[in-house]
Amino acid sequence: MGRERLYIWIFAIIGGLIFIFSNLFWLLPFLEDVEAAAQRYQYEIAQRISGQAQFFLEKQLRALGGLVIDLVEVDLNKKKTETIIKKFLERQPQFLGINLTEGELAPDQYFLSPVFMEKSGPAVLLRIPVAGSDLDVEGVVSLADFISAIEPATIGQLGRVLIEDNQGNGIFGGHPDPDWGEVARVTVVVPNMGWLVTVADPVIEAWANKFRAINLAIVLMLVGMVFVVILMVNFRKILNIALREKQLSRAKSEYLALMAHQLRTPLAATKWNIKTLLEGDWGSLNKKQKKFLERSYESNEQMVKLVDDLLNITRIEEGRFGYKFVKTDLAQLLEKLVAGFRHQAQQARVVLFFRRPKKPFPRVAVDPEKLNMALSNLLDNAIRYNHLRGRVEVNLEKVNSQIKIVVKDTGVGIPAKQINRLFSKFFRADNVVKLQVVGFGLGLYLVKNIVEKHRGYIEVESKEGEGSVFTITLPIK
Amino acid sequence: MREILVEKLKREGYETLEAVDGETGLKLTTNHHPDLIILDIILPVMNGFEYLEKIKDTDAAKIPVLILSNLGQKEDIDRGMELGAKDYIVKAHFTPNDLLGKVRALVG
Secondary structure, rough: OOHHHHHHHHHHHHHHHHHHHOOOOHHHHHHHHHHHHHHHHHHHHHHHHHHHHHHHHHHHHHHHEEEEEOOOHHHHHHHHHHHHHHHHHHHHOOEEEEOOOOOOOOOOOHOOOHHHHHHHOOOOEOOOOOOOOOOOOOOOOOOHHHHHOOOOOOOOOOOOOEEEEEOOOOOOOOOOOOOOOOOOOOEEEEHEEEEEEOOOHHHHOOOHHHHHHHHHHHHHHHHHHHHHHHHHHHHHHHHHHHHHHHHHHHHHHHHHHHHHHHHHHHHHHHHHHHHHOOOOOOOOOHHHHHHHHHHHHHHHHHHHHHHHHHHHHHHHHOOOOOOEEEEEEEHHHHHHHHHHHHHHHHHOOOHEEOOOOOOOOOOEOOOOOHHHHHHHHHHHHHHHOOOOEEEEEEEEEEEEOOOEEEEEEEOOOOOOHHHHHHOOOOOOOOHHHHHHHOOOOHHHHHHHHHHHOOOOOOEEEEEEEOOEEEEEEEEOO | HHHHHHHHHHHHOOOOOOOHHHHHHHHHHHHOOOOOOOOOOOOOOHHHHHHHHHHHHHHHHOHHHHHHHHOOOOHHHHHHOOOOOEEEHHHHOOHHHHHHHHHHHHHO
């Protein structure tokens, strides 16, 4: 059940996040001002168009027998530079295309020096730098100059790039207006291939982006909604599980209360009947009669305790055990408790004694009734599962800021391989089951619960056949 | 159990009146005004809590009530004490002699 719930919650969180992001984050471009966005896109568009123009120009240049040199490569790799120079000198091309990538503001001196220019035709800047690059380098022929120089002879073969401002004036060349934001339209005209890229309008681009954002948002919203629907279906399931658990818990609680009542009624009647018989209220008994009735009484008392334990465990698990902490004299509490067990100890021929601490003892905030219940369980076990003429010793000590209550017995002990399960519910050690058939194995589980509710802990040391030492440690404050 | 209790009380010299349900108990209470009421909770016709509610605003409210029941949940005990009971005894946890001790303490 727990794993199922975990999956549902992970699913819910993912679905919820997608839903939120699809509605908030992805819709942000839609809320953006178109004019502002267009401003931003201009640079992007110009770069893209410039790149496309470059691609076609390179193609045309090569077709005309020109050489295209990438200056980035030249800058970065000396060996490659030498190869290129060698190639250049061998071929002596009619046109030299210099691929000037953005940011390359100092073209290599070899290619742009008059020596090279003399040996080739005009140089062309293939990459049109955008946003105010300054290319006042000697020997560089701007694309505009280049195109006007070869026009009209080659215009039919070579492409033409036009960058216009919003008045339709060409601002074409190696020196685009630094105020690039004014440009409204970028056009690449490649005559022999038709109009390849005609219009790239930043405003249209901004709108397109806006619609792309909406598209994405719609898709994500749908995905998110699928998640949310699945979540809602499962949420009902979770609620149903919780509700069913609550109903079951209440039903269990009512059932147990009823059961306890039903069980207690005959147990109480049996107890009273036997007790009055044993006390001679209805005439005297012979020794044998008395002995057997005493055994019956003892068994009946065991059953009463079982019913009580079962009810207490139910209440603990429902969180309705109702603790009331009061400052208590533990020495007095233990003295009373031990006195209450004297009779049982005598019957079992076990020596029971309590070492009262010599020094005055601090009062500790405990729930006396619950602590009594816990210690009663320990004492009952210590006496019940002891040997004839065995011993049970109860000690109370103060160690620094802690109280230690020690119950030491010379009983049957706990098998070593079972000791780690000692405080779990319904556990009964093998050697104990042989001695006493009746028992739910709830006593020590109850003890541990009570001790832990007091912010304390319980430890056990035991050797099978020799005895056990239970130590309850409680904080003073 | 009632039989045992009545017998024990008589032997101690107390006079007893018995009722098998809450309603009869209420009639006996108003007619005889006893010194002590020993009350069970699970009763036919009118249960112990209802009985306590009924006598709350009458002269009988002054009579000490000792609840003797098989119900032992904390809620039941709290409710009984809130309704004015002097003591609450879970039958399976006490012997008849323990109960006699409680009776002596309440009525002498």
